[in-house]
Amino acid sequence: MNVVSCKYGRMRLLIGVVWLLSAVVVFGSCSRLEMDGKHNQRVLVKQQQRAMEKTQEVITAIQNNNINALHSLSERDDNIMFFVYRGNDVIYWSDAWLNSSGLPFKRVYDQWVFKQWNNAYGICRRTRFDDYFVLVIIPVKYDYTITSPQLHNTFLEPFRGNDNWTLTAHQGDSEHYYPVYSDDGSFLFSISDIPDDAPYSVSSFADRSFSYQSIFTSGEREDNTLNLKLQIYYFLTIVFFVILAAVAIYWLVRYRGFRNMRLGGKFQLVLVSLLSVVFISNFVLSVVYIRKMFVTRQEYGIEKKAQYVQNALQNLYFWDLELSPANTPSLNVDLRDLCYAYETDIHVYDMDGMLIGSSSPQLFDQGILSRFISPEPFFGNSTRVQYEHIGDVKYLTAYTEFYNGGYVQIGYIALPYFISQDQVDANVDNYVVWLLPLYLVLLLLTILVIWIIARILSTSLGAISKNLQSYRLGEKGTHIDYFFNDEVGDLVHHYNDMMDALAESSERLARTEREAAWRTMARQVAHEINNSLTPMRLTLQQLQRLKGTDRFDQYFDRSTQVLIDQTDNLSNIASSFSSFAKMPEVQVVPVNIARKLFSVITLFQNNNASVPIRYIGAETGVWAMTDEQQISQVFNNLIKNALQAIEGIAEGDIIIILKETKQEVVISVSDNGCGIAADVRDKVFHPNFTTKNNGMGLGLAISKNIIEGSGGDISFVTSDEGTTFYVHLLPAEPPVSPS
Known part of the structure; x- marks a missing residue:
């Protein structure tokens, strides 16, 4: 069975080879x-x-x-x-x-x-x-x-x-x-x-014809330099796009598809591809447009020439009522003169559509052109510029009516104009020779900018992804869905893992922080109370020892003042914590912030004459949204801190500036003290934090609550040469007084 199948297979193969050889022989x-x-x-x-x-x-x-x-x-x-x-x-x-x-x-x-x-x-x-x-x-x-x-x-x-x-x-x-x-x-x-x-020979035709010269000439271009430039530019363009395509294919193969590419690579591939499509489309459309505009200009020019020739022939044949073969000799001479004047061949046809005269009659005698007029203007009753052809060569012909002096039509006028492909190509090449290099340079610069931007984005996102792997936030978040394996995908993956870890410890962390805050607060209060109770205890003990002696009355007067001072200190401690714990709600209303600020500055200037406090700004008329009662406390705290910062400085200086824009009102308080140490700058607005021996460290915390409750913001800038606090408030319109 296998032997038979093998024999049949060999026979079919032999027949096929014979048939193929026969076909080759017959075809050859x-x-x-x-x-x-x-x-x-x-x-x-x-x-x-x-x-x-x-x-x-x-x-x-x-x-x-x-x-x-x-x-x-x-x-x-x-x-x-x-x-x-x-x-x-x-x-x-x-x-x-x-x-x-x-x-x-x-x-x-x-x-x-x-x-x-x-x-x-x-x-x-x-x-x-x-x-x-x-x-x-x-x-x-x-x-x-x-x-x-x-x-x-x-x-x-x-x-x-x-x-x-x-x-x-x-x-x-x-x-x-x-x-x-x-x-x-x-x-x-x-x-x-x-x-x-x-x-x-065609030499005589080329010498005696205007419109048809390009048919009978060699048509060879003489500008070899232009051709060489075009060849170089086209070669560089092709090489450039081949390199782009090779790089794109390499990226796709390396990352096994677009989905797995890095974000920077995706960004570059998409934008460069779109840019290349736009470049090629724009270049092709520009060339087509230039070619079309060149032909349109030629059509317009031949139409204008047809009008001039029409007027000239109307004047020459002002009294003629018709055209006949008797007019041919004189008409040929007139047309020859006009063709030199307007640099175009001219044909004239009678009302039957037959040639009656031409500036180049030899073209018709040698059978190059037909003696019939084109059927479109003759039977269509419309003057027009249309394409005609001699063999495979196309050219334009403008047709118009031949009128006598009484505007009676006695024939048709035809003006041929040959637009050779060499003329069109030369016009387009002159345009391309400066357009193509410009496009290539712009394309290269744009690709360079795209590469730089993609590099920055990829590096930045990679850094964010790396930092988030070791960073833990103190607030709860939700998962993010992202389906690509790029830098953003890495970022989302680590973010989701971090959210899972934070979900387990967020409640415990919050509880621990609250307990630690209360313990810190209790220790601070106990410490401040003990600081006041110790001198009070010692004073009372001394009074007990001196009771019944001659020095009792003298010491009693002095001791009572000490006890009163310490009692006031305890009262201040209680008031400060009470104010922080039970601060009244901020009532945001339009406030004449300039007047408030100027009154506080005036108060400090009167009580601190030795310290220069300079003010730059309006004394009244600047309005902002804040709490009318509590805003003065903010200014008091900032100025007091500035005064304390310049203690011990021979040339201490405080500058307060008020600025108003359409978006905000800004108050800055600057001093030339030694600044705030770098290790404590993050704690400046924390409650109970202070760098001074006296005070509770609540002034700036209270000020921050008042400003943020007003919809504003408070911040500072510090260095070894001083500190500036900035208060930003929303501007307000002055309230309308009731009539």
């Missing part, structure tokens, strides 16, 4: 002429079918007197032309590039015949109905007697072949001829690879 034996000939045979049959369908549609349109249907048929891009005749007069034509010298085979109807016109080969067929007949033409290949690097005798689409091949009515029997037959099997023509006679 087929010449280019034969391959293209077979293709053209198939295409011709299809074109004949389309031509017959179009003929029937033309007949229907004429019978229905539907000229619009004829226009629609003319606009089809199928390279099938048709002419409509009534007797010997042409009444409609679908295109005007074919140069024909008359009707072909006048008595031949309803059969395809081969025809060589002045500028093309093709086949045609005449169909008669009523007083009309339709000539439908299938052009196959251009046959201009004059060629140039721009003008070639190519095969028309959808036919194909070598430009040097010829079409002939001779049915040759050698390998240099390939016969082509009609759809009914009759012979039409042969395609021959034997070159035709050499074309005529």
Whole structure:
């Protein structure tokens, strides 16, 4: 069984090899002429079918007197032309590039015949109905007697072949001829690879024509420097984008996809990709726009020239009622003079659409141009600038009416203008040669900025992630969901772990802190009370010893004052803790903060004449939102602290400044003392903290509560040269007095 299968498999393999070799041999034996000939045979049959369908549609349109249907048929891009005749007069034509010298085979109807016109080969067929007949033409290949690097005798689409091949009515029997037959099997023509006679020289045409010079010249560019620059710029651009693509692919492979890339890499990849797309799109659109604007400017220029020529011809033929062949000699001379004046060729057609005069009649004599006017301006009754073509070369033509002095139309004026592809490309290249380097430099700078920003973001987020691994917060938080494995993902992961740990200890920590605070408070109160009770006890004991002696009365007066002072101190201690524990709620109202501050400063200046207290600000009229009663206590505490900070300094100085903006009111109290030590700066606003031998350390804590209760903020800046406290309050409008 296996042996049989193996044999069949080898046989199939052998058959396949033989078939492949046969196909190669057959294919290699087929010449280019034969391959293209077979293709053209198939295409011709299809074109004949389309031509017959179009003929029937033309007949229907004429019978229905539907000229619009004829226009629609003319606009089809199928390279099938048709002419409509009534007797010997042409009444409609679908295109005007074919140069024909008359009707072909006048008595031949309803059969395809081969025809060589002045500028093309093709086949045609005449169909008669009523007083009309339709000539439908299938052009196959251009046959201009004059060629140039721009003008070639190519095969028309959808036919194909070598430009040097010829079409002939001779049915040759050698390998240099390939016969082509009609759809009914009759012979039409042969395609021959034997070159035709050499074309005529084009130098005379180039010298005597303005608009068509670029067709008959070499068309080679002379600016090799510009070409070299463009090649270098394009090469650098391609290399640049290849490097970008390689880097992007490397990142994606290294991190195994976009999802696992670091945040900085994602940021750079996305932005650089978008920037590249924008760059390429903008560059392409700019080039397209420049190309379009160049053509638009040329169209506008040829339209203006057409108007000038129209006015000039109107003056020259002011009294003419019509144009006829009798006008041709003089008209050609006038058109030649005008073409030198306006540097453009000029053609004039009569009211039947036939050429009546030209500044370059040799173009029509040699079969380069047709003597028919283009059907669009003639049958469409519209003047326009449109594209026409000679072979595969397109050019612009502006059409306008030919009026006499009475503004009666006696013909049509056509001004051709050839915009060569070299002209358009040169204009675009001049634009690209400075635009492309600018775009590349801007793109490089933008990518550099993106890299720097991404680097900063990645480094910053990485540092935050690292710090949070060892940091513990004293408040409860919630989990954060994040689905990417980048720096932010690491940050979220550590944050969630930290929240789990804090959830277990937050309640215990809060309870411990409250107990520690109360113990600290109790020790402080006990310490301060003991400081006052000790001198009181010693005084009373001394009074007991001196009772009944002569010194009792003298010591009694002195002791009572000591006892009163210590009692007052105990009262102050109780009042301070009571004030801190039971501070009244802050009542926020509009307050004339300047007047409050100035009155407190004046009080201190009167009682501390030896210390200069300088004030910079308004004495009244500055309003802020705060507690009218308690704000004075804040100012008292700040000024007292400043006075205590400059004790022992020979040139002590205190500066108080009041500033008002639209957003806030700022009061600053500055001294030139020795500043606050770095190790105690975080405790300045804590209750019971003080750096002085006397005092309870509650002044700044009370001040902070008052300011924050007013919706403001209090802070300080300190150094070895002094300390400045800042109070920020919200501004307020003065209250309206009742009338």
